[in-house]
Amino acid sequence: MNWEQLYIALGRTAEEKPDPQNVEELLRWIGRARALVEKVSKLDAAEISAATTVRLHQDPWALRNMTYAALYRALAVAELNAPVSAQGAFIPAGNALDAMAAIGKVLQDATKSVLLVDPYMDQKTLTDFVPLASEGISVSLLSDAATAKPTFSPAVARFKQQFGDKRPMEARLAAPRALHDRLIVVDQTTAFAVTQSFNALADRSHASIVRVDPETAALKVDAYSSLWDAAAPI
Structure with a gap:
């Protein structure tokens, strides 16, 4: 996956709004987000995994927000490295x-x-x-x-x-x-x-x-x- 493809995939994942009360839906979304974020930052990916273990049932809203934050950080890095023609998508x-x-x-x-x-x-x-x-x-x-x-x-x-x-x-x-x-x-x-x-x-x-x-x-x-x-x- 090149930077342009990664940028688009991160953006599409960030567009999604999983229901924190639907554990199966939330876990599927977090799994996709974590796999993409890991291509940019293994540390952020590890933090998503750790937060999922701790917060999935205790505070799923906070877990979703924390995953969004990691997604946006990865998205910013991917956009900077993507071709100029793809930036701003x-x-x-x-x-x-x-x-x-x-x-x-x-x-x-x-x-x-x-x-x-x-x-x-x-x-x-x-x-x-x-x-x-x-x-x-x-x-x-x-x-x-x-x-x-x-x-x-x-x-x-x-x-x-x-x-x-x-x-x-x-x-x-x-x-x-x-x-x-x-x-x-x-x-x-x-x-x-x-x-x-x-x-x-x-x-x-x-x-x-x-x-x-x-x-x-x-x-x-x-x-x-x-x-x-x-x-x-x-």
Whole structure:
């Protein structure tokens, strides 16, 4: 496991919220956390093991918090050692500005086009994220006819009226329940999986934006190209 893979795995584990009252669930989560933390700090991993023995039944909430602390220390080290392109993928809850920066970092890499996929799009996609792409980049927004928010379509119309050809943008609604990902596709080649909808990214819980491996990205590009072709324009 390289530093980028470790950084992503630590971030995903930190996103989880095991129930301290569910001993089996908590132990599974602690086991994963400890195995990942050990790759960064054997001392922190040993402290997790010792705390589990002492606190599992006495104070499971404190045990969970102590494990989180070790996870975050390991996450910080992994991020520093990960490639620059991967840094910033993990976004702590409440860090709305970091969420914008992370999305902007992805969109700024586009040279031709960007596709944003989210079943629950609302006006925030248009006001906060689409403008982060460079002028002249073609932006496509794909949402779900059953779950897109009522503010989405009006925001699309106003965005087109205000920016016109300066910021080319097209939006479509896929058939109800047809979308299962939150995704960013850059230049029809590179894909990023987003763990939460854009309208609530990192608002109340941790989120991450992770580059999809090339083989999976190619499959997703093909699949969502077909969904786009079949979707209804707004």
